[in-house]
Structure formats: C-alpha cells, structure tokens
Amino acid sequence: MATAGKNVAPPVASAPQPQKRWSRLRALKRVVQLGAVGAVGYGAYDIYNKRHPAEQKPFDPTKRTIVLLGSGWGAISFLKSLNTDDYNVIVVSPRNYFLFTPLLPSCTVGTIELRSIMEPLRFITRHKSRNVKFYESECTDIDPESKTISIADVSDIKGAVSNTTIPYDYLVVAVGADNQTFGMAGVREYACFLKEVWDAQKIRTRLMDCVESAGFASQTPEEVERLLHMVVVGGGPTGVEYAAELHDFLKDDLEVWYPELADKLKITLVEALPNVLPMFSSQLIQYTESTFKQNKIEVLTKTMVKEVADKEIKVMDANKNMVSIPYGLLVWATGNCPRPLARKLMARLKEGGQNSPRGLLIDEYMRVKGAQDMYAIGDCAFTKYAPTAQVATQQGKYLSRVFDGLARIEEGQNKKIHPFEYTHQGSLAYIGSDRAVADLPFLNGNVSVGGVATYVFWRSVYISHMFSFRNRFLVIGDWMKSKVFGRDVSRE
Template identity: 55%
Template sequence: MASSSRALTRFGAAATRLSVAEAVRPYANFATQPILRSPAAISNAARPAVFRQFARTYANASAPAPKKKPGKIRTTFKWLWRASYLSFIVGVGAIIYDGYLDRNPDDQFTPDPTKKTLVILGTGWGSVSLLKKLDTANYNVVVISPRNYFLFTPLLPSCTTGNIEHRSIMEPVRQILRHKKAAVKFYEAEATKIDYERKVVKISDNSDIKGTINETEVPYDMLVVGVGAENATFGIPGVREHSCFLKEIRDAQAIRTKIMDCVETAAFKDQDSSEIDRLLHMVVVGGGPTGVEFAGELRDFFDEDIKKLIPEISPRFKVTLIEALPTVLPMFSKQLIDYTESTFKEEHIEIKTKTMVKKVTDKTVEAVVTNPDGSKSTITIPYGLLVWATGNAVRPLIKDLMSQIPAQKDSRRGLAVNEYLVVQGARDIWAVGDCAVAGYAPTAQVAAQEGNFLARLFNNMAKTEALETRINELSSNLNLKPGNVTEITGEIEGLEKQLRHIKDIKPFNYSHQGSLAYIGSEKAVADIAWLNGNVASGGKLTYLFWRSAYLSMCFSSKSTRLFITYDYINKLLARNRVLVALDWVKAKLYGRDVSRE
C-alpha cells in the first residue's frame, strides 16, 4: 500500500509537467485499475493529495482558453465592411425600385380643355427645366421639338471618343412627360413660323417617313420659345462644308467616325509619310469649354487606347487648338488659364491664340496670326479632322419672329426679353436659352435657371387666377347670404393674403454657380462661386469634382419615393447617372471602343 501511494504521488507530480490533455488521459487509465476501484486501498494521508491534484488538473483541462480581444483596427475594418456590404444591398435595391417606378408611373388625367394652352418650343436646357418644375394640371401643355429627347451637352465631347455612349446622355422627352401629373401633348416637328398676331405656330414634319399631313398649325394662349441657336460660321468660306460641329448627338457620331477614318487611313499599307502627318493632325477651332474639353478627350484617346493598338502611328498624332482671343477659357481666372495652357503644353497640344481663320478647304485651314509685335502673318495648317466649336447664330425661326415685332428691330443676337423673360413688343410670349438676349452668357446654366424661373412664374399665375376667381365668387355671395357675412368676409381676407404673397414674385436674377472644364490627363479646372468670392482649383482632385458635379447634374424624369430619403436617392439614382457612371467604369477597365461606327 505504501508503494502504491508513492506511485500515485509521483504520477501526480509528473502530470503537472505535461499538457492538459496528456495530464487528464492517465487518470482515465488508472480508473480501470483495482487499486483505484477500492477506496480502502488508499491511505488517509495519500488520499487528499491525490484528489487535490486530480481536481486541479481536471479544472485546468475543462476551463475554456481565454479569448484574445480583437484590436481596434480590426474592429473598425469589420464594421466598415459590414457598412459597405449593407450600403451595397440598399443601393441595389434602390436602383431596382427606382427602375420599377420609372416603368410604372402613376396614372395621368386629361387637363380641363377650358384652361389656357401653353406651347413650349424646344427640348433643350431651358424648356426641359421648365417642364420638370411646371404643374401641368394648370394648363393644356403642348411641346414641339424636332428631337424627342433632352441632351446633356456638357458630356458631349466625351461621346466623340467613346468614353461615354451617346444613349447615356440622352433622356427621352416622352419619359419626362409621362411622369407629370396631367397629360402633355408632344409633337416631333420643326416650328417653321410663329404668327404672334394670330397666336399660332406653324409646324412641319421633318422625319424621314412622311404621313398624309406634313404641315399644320398649333394655336396657343401662352408661348415659350426655347429653340436655342445654330452654329455660327461668321461667313468664312468652307466652314460649313468641311468642318464638323459639336452641338448635337449626330455631330458627335460624325466626329467619332471621322477620327477612326483618319486613323485607319493613316495605318494603310505604304501610306505616304506627309499624308500620315496630315491625317493625324486634328484641328479644333474655339478655345471655350467645348473646344478645350474635346482637345483633352482626343489626346487621352490616342495616349490611352490608339497608342496601344496601333503603336507605329501614334507618335505622329498631333492636336492644335485655334483661338481668336488672346487666351483660351476667357471666362476663367488667369490662374486657371495659365494652368490649362501649361497642361496642354505637357500633353503636346499646341495652342494658337490671336489666330483668325479666314478660309477652310477639304485638307487645309488658312488663318491670320497676330504676332507679339503687332504684325500679322498668314499660315496654312493641314488637317485630317477639323472641329468647329465657336460661336452661336440666330435661327431662321427667330429671325422671322424678330422681323414681325418692331420692338426687336435693334436686337441682333436673339429675342430681347425683359426681367420676367417676356419677349419685348409681343403678347404672351416668353423666351429662354440661347435664343433669348437677357444680358447673360449663352450657357446651359443660364438656360436651366431661366426655365426654373418660368415654371415658378407660370405656377404662380395659375394660383393667382384661381384665387381671384374664388374671391369674386365669394364677393358676389355677400348679398345673397347675409347670415354668413362674417364667415365669408374672413375667407376673402385669407384668400387676399395668399394672393398678395403669390403675386410678390421677383424678376429673374441669374446666380452663377461656377465654371468647369476638363483639360485631359485626368485633370480639370474649376472656378466655383463660394460665399462672396470664387474658388479656383485645377488638377486631379478637381477632375474628381468635375465628374461628381456632372454626374449630379444629369437629369432624371422620375421622383423616387423610397422611404424618407427620396430626395437624396432621386438625385443619386437617376437613370442617366447610372448609365454615365457605368460607361466611365467600362472605359477605365476595358478601354474606349475604337469601332468606326
């Protein structure tokens, strides 16, 4: 018995030097021995020591190992991942819901035929901004335009190189009108004449497929003219015949086709060296935002895509920007002008300022350059592609209307309007956008604000008319119902108070929000109005701001009603915004499409 006790004691001591798992296993084996099955076999002195050792070992084996607390960085990333995952799920759901609302709008009702007929000409910035804010239940609204879509023109230069697909910056007008409260009529037609004496608009069908009726008249009570302007050639010979303009979708498509024609022809077998230099010389006339952005997009296209696909001709590619003024981007600050010019120099884009184009042929541009000493010299520039991106001219429709109105005889650049955008000398006619002369630059930003102003004006006019009608009805009932004089008088006073508030609409005042321009190499310049001054910036961070700003400005025809954040999500999840963002991602991952068509 003494030897057994000593053995058990030595075993307990050895167990402390083993691992927990190894220490517990021998006790299970010893439990099968006869000595442990007989409690009397263990002395009273040895029993407590053995049991205490067994208890300690068993407790250590059964206790869970202490868990190591995760660090703060790991916890932060864990919550960030969860938030990102949740945001992705919510975003996808919101996009699906937004698309459902777009495809399933609320039912519309037919407006009262006794109400006034409001005719809107054009589907540009001014007209579409008016339509989006206008309460169509107050009028019989008719929209007339030769194109059945709205075009987001700031991103048009990106379409010429395949960075953005043209469908992504087009929004069907009927899609916009379908989401209005009251039904709106739309005619895809060209307005050929405005007879302001008879208050009718003559329209003609300009589509390729003609019906039995090609011309007709549309009467109006109120007319908004927003037909824009056409490209100005300044009477320079050959411009209209040999240049590409950049104002419509078909212009961007024509430029894209011609770029690839020049590239593929230059890569043709045994092509003459001088002809290759001519074909790969792209000339842009106009140093405004459109011309500068197109030059930057063109340079990126060759550096990032053509250079990889056709490396043998890429070093001979050249871009020249011609501007008649002393600087490009004259609406920007001098700091940003200098930054743009230095960036173009790094990108090997040649800028020719103080250069006036005098003649254009199918292969050359003749221009007069004013030298630093004041002397002038004539130069001839061979080109493969010539893009004309400067100046606006009055459309024939506007010229004809101006000739009918004596008060417009001194106006040269468009319809002169007053502070409420009413065409001077005409009844019930308003004008917005590039066809109107309101003392502001002909930009999309001005046209959009003019359209929003007219929407508020027309909505107030309708409310005013309804209140005045109600006041007249109540006033006539004062003598018929003498017992209700106090009640009727109180209602009239309340309506008159509303009327005074509604009538107090201030004249149109343009608020400049700033100017943006892309200059290539993922750089942009921005001159943004901030408080009482301007903030000027340029570079890659400004490029990200340029993209986010243009993405947020893309139009949307629907009004998403998702929980309480519908205003934010509507701004974020517009159809065109999603398409433009996907185009940017696709071009970054797979490159621009170099197909000819």
C-alpha cells in the same frame, strides 16, 4: 531612483477603451449599411416608378394651353417643374430626347456612348400629372398676331400630314442656338460642329477614317501628316474639352492599337483671343495652357481663321502673317448665333423693340419684348448671362414658378411674381490626363482649383446633374468600361 509619479498610469478617461472603440465602429458600420440599404431601396423604388407611370389627366379645354418649343436644357427644366394640373402642354421639338451636352465631347472618342447621355422625352412627359402632347417636328414660323405656330415634320419618314398650324395661349421659346460660323464659306461644308448627337457621331467616324486612311498602303508622308492633324477652332470650354478628350484617346488607345501612327498624330487648337477659356481665372488659364503644352497640344492664340477649304485652313497668325494649316479633321466650336426661327421672329417683332442680332430680347420675367404671352429661355435669348446649361436650367425652373403664379392669380389669389435672379454655381472644364479646372464661388469670392482632385469633382458634379438614375448608371458604366477594356476604335 525613479519617482513614484513617473510610474503612475495615465488617467483612464484619456485613452478610448477598446470595447468602446469597437462599439463605435459597429455603430458606424450599421449606419453605413442602413444608408446603403436605403440608397438601394430608393433606387429600386425610383426605377419601378419610372417604368410604371401613373394614369394621366386628359387635356382640359377649360385650361390654357402652353406650347413649348424645344427639348433641351431650358425646355426640360421648365417642363419638369411645371404643375400640369394648371395647364395643357404641347411640346414641339425635332428631337424626341433630351441631350446632356456637357458630356458630348466624351462621346466623340467613345469614352461615353451617346445613348447614355440621351433621355427620351416620353420618360419625362409620361410622368406629368396631365397628358403632355409631343409633336416631333420643327417650328418653322411663329405668328404673334394670331397666336399660332407652324410646324413641319422634318424627319425622314412622314405621314400624309407633315405640316400644320397649332394655336397657343402661351408660347415658351426654348429652341437653343445655332453654330456661329461668322458667315465663312466652307465651315458648314468641311468642318464638324459639336452641338448635337449627329455631330459627335460624325466626328467619331471621321476621326477613325483619318487614322485608317493615314495607314493606307504606301500613303505619302505629307498625307499621313495631314490626315493625322486634328485641328480645333475655338478655345472655349467645348473646344478645350474636345482637344483634351482627343489627347486621352491618343494616349490610352491609339498608341496601343496604332503604334506606327500614334506619334504622328497632332492636335492644334486655334483661338482668336489672347488665351483659351476666357471665362476662367488667369491662374487656371495658365494651368490649362501648361497642361496642353505637356500633352503636346499646340495652342495658337491670337490666330484668326480666314478661309476654310476641304483639306486646309488659312489663318492670320499672331504676327499678322497668313499661314496654311493642312488638316484631316476640323472641329468648329466658336460659339452661338440665333437660329433661323429666332431670326424670323426677331424680324417680325422689330417694331416692338427686337433690335439685337444676338438673340431674342427678354425682360426679367422671361417675356419676349414686343410680343404678348410669349416667353423665351436659354440660348435663344440674349441676356447678360453666358449661354450655358446652368442659366437655361435656372430660367426654365423660374418660368415654371411664373406660370404657377399666373395660375394662382387667375384663381383670384394675391400672388407676387418676383423677377429672375441667377445664382452662379461655378465653371468647370476637363483639360485631359485626368485633370480638370474649376472656378467656384465661395463666400463672397471665388476659388480656383485644378488637377486630379478637381477631375473627380468634375465627374461627380456631372453625375449629380444628370436628369435620371438611368443616365447616371449608364455613364458610370461607360467610364468603367473604357477604363477596363479601352475605347472602341472601330469606325461606324
């Protein structure tokens, strides 16, 4: 006979009552609903505010004037954080927009449209408390003695005045860097860089031109092979991400629309070092290289480009043999070198201690060595940090605090300005087939992760780092559009 104890029901408290469970679910639903309403409300409020900027204070001759050179990561981060109640600001840049460079490789194959990652500068300057003047022009010279800069309108359409000089009280140099070519003839002529909007446009056009020319009537097999050989020089994040995007384009779209050519398209990545992505952990390097192998992207490490011609490059391979590699499209992503303006300034300040060929030397307060009232941030400065958007952004934000400190000191307050300290937030790279790699700081160590979940993380990080709600909306829309309809294969 069963014992009486066995038939006793378990204590009521240990099983949640259905009624309680429902009320908890209802409460959770309400929280989610309120959150969604709050987010939509905030989004609408933000959009309204962005489109209806408030009145701005005029230029104030009693305030000091900061001239800011550039409209990239460093400059915009500085401008966004700067309190313009304290200063007059003039921005000089040949680009009247900010470009979100990390998503530029996605634009070369049409996963994202270029305008989605561009933010007009006026959308930022018009929201500052004081009117910020913007001159779409290039700074051609800096005279630290007279504290003036020369600017030139380098756009196609010019007015009666296209060159002038402007004085500054403080100068912030944030002009970024040029593409490193190692002085090799043919690179600028035949290769495509991947730094600016027009580079991505050029790559997209040339890529489709190569594909269509390969499909031309009675095209020779050798030419088909050459035209469909896409060569990327440089195994850093830019080169790797471009090769990855190209692979996705091939798999998702070219195989559908060009079935007769798709299997002939070949991607080769050339890198002088023993591996790609040298800033990542060895585990992620291996993961990237094995993913590339699976995706049939050939990786030639320890291989140095020696000559660049219009249809082929000559390389010295790992065994020190000279090999010719015919190509249809050549993308050059081998890093940075100083821009002509920075070089000119460095030469002027040589006696003041500017003796590095790699960029402007600055101290831990971003002051340019050998100059008065001049600061440099981002890729134009040579520091112990990597030339990344992360560093440029933190330097820009920090410099705005320096200027805040200077303004308070001028008011007679006792303000201490601390030196710059960089906080590394991790490195991320997309490697194709919906996979990404991430090296993230964790406690006092590092976490290395790779795969599809990292790819979702990669996307969410980029979205959260975009400067405006508008950009986020456009990029998410582009991602959805290319998933649903495929990428556009028309040649512009």
